[in-house]
Amino acid sequence: MSSRYRFLVLWVACLTVFSGRLAAVADAAEAAWKIGLAKAVITPEKFMWMAGYASRDRPADGKLTDLWAKTMVLQDASGQRAVLVTLDLIGISRDLADELAAALKQRYGLERRQLALCTSHTHSGPVVARNLSPLHELILDAEQRRLIEEYAPALQNKILQTIDAAMADLQPATLSWGSGTATFGTNRRNNPADKVPQLRAEGKLRGPSDHDVPVLAVRDSAGKLKAVVFGYACHATTLALFQWCGDYPGYAQIEVEQSQPGCQAMFWAGCGADQNPLPRRTVELAMDYGRQLGAAVNDVLAKEMKPVSAKLATDFREIELPFATLPTREQVEQDAKLTEPKDRYTAARAKLLLQQMAGGKPLNPTYPYAVQAWRLGDDIQFITLGGEVVVDFALRLKKELRGPRTWVAGYSNDVMAYIASRRVLEEGGYEGGGAMVYYGLPAPWALESEELIVAEAKRQAGP
Numbered sequence: 001m002s003s004r005y006r007f008l009v010l011w012v013a014c015l016t017v018f019s020g021r022l023a024a025v026a027d028a029a030e031a032a033w034k035i036g037l038a039k040a041v042i043t044p045e046k047f048m049w050m051a052g053y054a055s056r057d058r059p060a061d062g063k064l065t066d067l068w069a070k071t072m073v074l075q076d077a078s079g080q081r082a083v084l085v086t087l088d089l090i091g092i093s094r095d096l097a098d099e100l101a102a103a104l105k106q107r108y109g110l111e112r113r114q115l116a117l118c119t120s121h122t123h124s125g126p127v128v129a130r131n132l133s134p135l136h137e138l139i140l141d142a143e144q145r146r147l148i149e150e151y152a153p154a155l156q157n158k159i160l161q162t163i164d165a166a167m168a169d170l171q172p173a174t175l176s177w178g179s180g181t182a183t184f185g186t187n188r189r190n191n192p193a194d195k196v197p198q199l200r201a202e203g204k205l206r207g208p209s210d211h212d213v214p215v216l217a218v219r220d221s222a223g224k225l226k227a228v229v230f231g232y233a234c235h236a237t238t239l240a241l242f243q244w245c246g247d248y249p250g251y252a253q254i255e256v257e258q259s260q261p262g263c264q265a266m267f268w269a270g271c272g273a274d275q276n277p278l279p280r281r282t283v284e285l286a287m288d289y290g291r292q293l294g295a296a297v298n299d300v301l302a303k304e305m306k307p308v309s310a311k312l313a314t315d316f317r318e319i320e321l322p323f324a325t326l327p328t329r330e331q332v333e334q335d336a337k338l339t340e341p342k343d344r345y346t347a348a349r350a351k352l353l354l355q356q357m358a359g360g361k362p363l364n365p366t367y368p369y370a371v372q373a374w375r376l377g378d379d380i381q382f383i384t385l386g387g388e389v390v391v392d393f394a395l396r397l398k399k400e401l402r403g404p405r406t407w408v409a410g411y412s413n414d415v416m417a418y419i420a421s422r423r424v425l426e427e428g429g430y431e432g433g434g435a436m437v438y439y440g441l442p443a444p445w446a447l448e449s450e451e452l453i454v455a456e457a458k459r460q461a462g463p
């Protein structure tokens, strides 16, 4: 054999092995994930009380958009599963999450870590069980209380139905990811709302803000887009009307679903507790922000996206998040007697705390705070945190972990309070402690709470 011929044989052999390997990689990527999808309308059937604003004085009286529960079941190459549920709701309680997790354990043998419940934090949805109860405790009549009591179990059933349907829908799929940008989220602590249009025009808006739009795309084995999961860190408070509406996240999901026929669009709220969509308060603005966010998602989908290998790891833990100094029983009793209109929520919270103590539950110095992280392939760390989380957490975790490969949702699994960083706790104000009143919790968080949350998130997410 001439040396030239030997070289040719070697070259052809290498090429064959190499292309065989390429084909194997492509097959694995194509067939390895299985994804199941389902959704259900969760718009209340009756005009009940709306969540989110203390100023509400009557129930809903109309509808701009439906509200949705949307579910995606993910199954990796080894059969590991995770269930992601996104909800067009202001928040959910730990009780609801626990009950759903117990049902999934019974039906599918899944552990708590395998279920993530993410909400959009729309302020144009219904009151969900006892979430934010001091806000409406004083004003609700018996009929409204009954409707609230009826809605929560009906919601739970609908979510379970979507999970059953998504489990039955598992089909081979590929996953890919990318990241876009939308800039309407504005730091509401550092920019006066009435000055925002001018400050924006002059490029003088003050942060911190997080304008990333992380996108996960699910395509079937023929390459057709089946679902998109995306997030954004900004309060869904464009609207304060009396009509059901998904606010900008609802309009963004509609935008993506209309421009990508057959696709289920799912939204999770990021760490936007100190961010508002500004300016706000018109339906046109809510639709416009939805279009901006939807366009950011569509831009990512139109470009080449990075593959996510079919390997899933899930973790979840409740950490004991400490409050700063608890009030004494005498202080709570004093608060309960306050009668000035400006003190009415403080008095309502005190009455709830006294009820709790009378029921044999003394004030607890800590709260069981939900931290969860999923790893999708070696590609994405999806961290889902409880509560209304300020932007510092997402910025810090992205910086200290994997940048745009680290996605941080707030408003997940249990929305029990604002979750302020050390900076915001020290600055004080609404997010720094004032809002605890509306959640019925006894005191602001202790200063070390940021470190505890970040340490747990990093432990779960891995390097």
Ligand SMILES: [Zn+2]
Residues within 6 Å of the ligand: 121, 235, 273, 388
């Ligand atoms: Zn909020």
